[in-house]
Amino acid sequence: MGISTARPEPGIAVVTVDVPPVNALPVRGWYALADAVRTAGADPDTRCVLLTAAGRGFNAGVDLKELSGGGTPGHRALVDVNHACAEAFSAVYDCPVPVVAAVHGHCLGGGVGLVGNADAVVASDDAVFGLPELDRGALGAATHLSRLVPQHLMRTLFYTSRTVTAAELHRHGSVWRVTPRPGLAGAALELAREIAAKDGVLLRMAKAALNGIDPVDVRRGYRYEQGFTFEAALGGVGDRYRAAFTAGRPGPGREGI
Known part of the structure; x- marks a missing residue:
């Protein structure tokens, strides 16, 4: 468990x-x-990084229980987690070789940050x-959602906290391929293999x-x-x-807003 890296084929780091x-x-x-993404991308033999996950989604x-645990004084926990997310998002975006995200189940919050910074997305149905x-009780990653859907849809999804399916993103062109769950690993590896077949120096260029022309x-x-x-957070x-969510209670609505 945790974060692991494998090299199933030449040029590909999973x-x-x-x-x-x-x-x-x-x-x-x-x-x-x-660290894992940066290490994989820094290897001169890597020509494509495949970002995937095990388990339910x-x-x-973010692990909100860590934010609500009370073990860190003041707002230090919130500052720490936002810096950590920014590091992971930047590692994907700044990876010197293309990053393919293979997505199954839920992709929420920081997951959208990772996928929105990837170069290509393959998803299960x-x-x-x-x-x-x-x-x-937070904001963030609309920057990355805006790379996956048009502006007005991004705003509607953000305001309502609704989700969008892989099939809908495929129609918008941000998901390369949608496949049944058992075929996800193979479909993602197929795309990574096609990318990794290119010249490594040219891929990095x-x-x-x-990234240099990214709007x-x-x-x-x-x-x-x-x-x-x-x-x-400062306003309470x-x-x-966050306290309501971690306790399994409904949110406080418009109280205090």
Whole structure:
């Protein structure tokens, strides 16, 4: 369990997240994922990184129980987790070779941050993507969702905390292929293999060039969003929503807003 890296074929590094029960990552998990992706991409023999997950779903975002555990004074826990997420997202985006995300089940919150920063996405037909941030007293990753869906749909999904299916994202062109769950690993590896067949030097140039012309500044966008997460925490509303979620209670509604 944890974060592991395998090399099933020449040129391909598979980074797998396995943090039961739902792949909601604590601070150390986000940093471990960032380290794994960076290490894989730094290897001159790597031409494609495949990001995948074991268990019930791809990623459930931040481990909110860690935020609500009370073990870190003040708002240090929130600052720590946001820095950790930013490191993982940047590791995927800045990976010097293409990153293919293989998504099954739930892809929520920080999971959207990872997938939105990937170069290509393959998903199983049971995959759903969404940002429940407003229901958890936070903001963030709309920057990355905007790389997956058109602007107005992104806003509707963010305001409502609704999810969107892999098939819908395929229609928008952000998911390369949708496959039945048993065929996900094979379909993702097939795409990674096709990418890894290219010249490694040219692939790294291509990744740098595409990042250089990207219309979305993912670093600045995510950092800006997180300022509002901190504001919500300082005002108390964020803590109330997180406490309700971890306790299994309905959110506090408009109280205090």
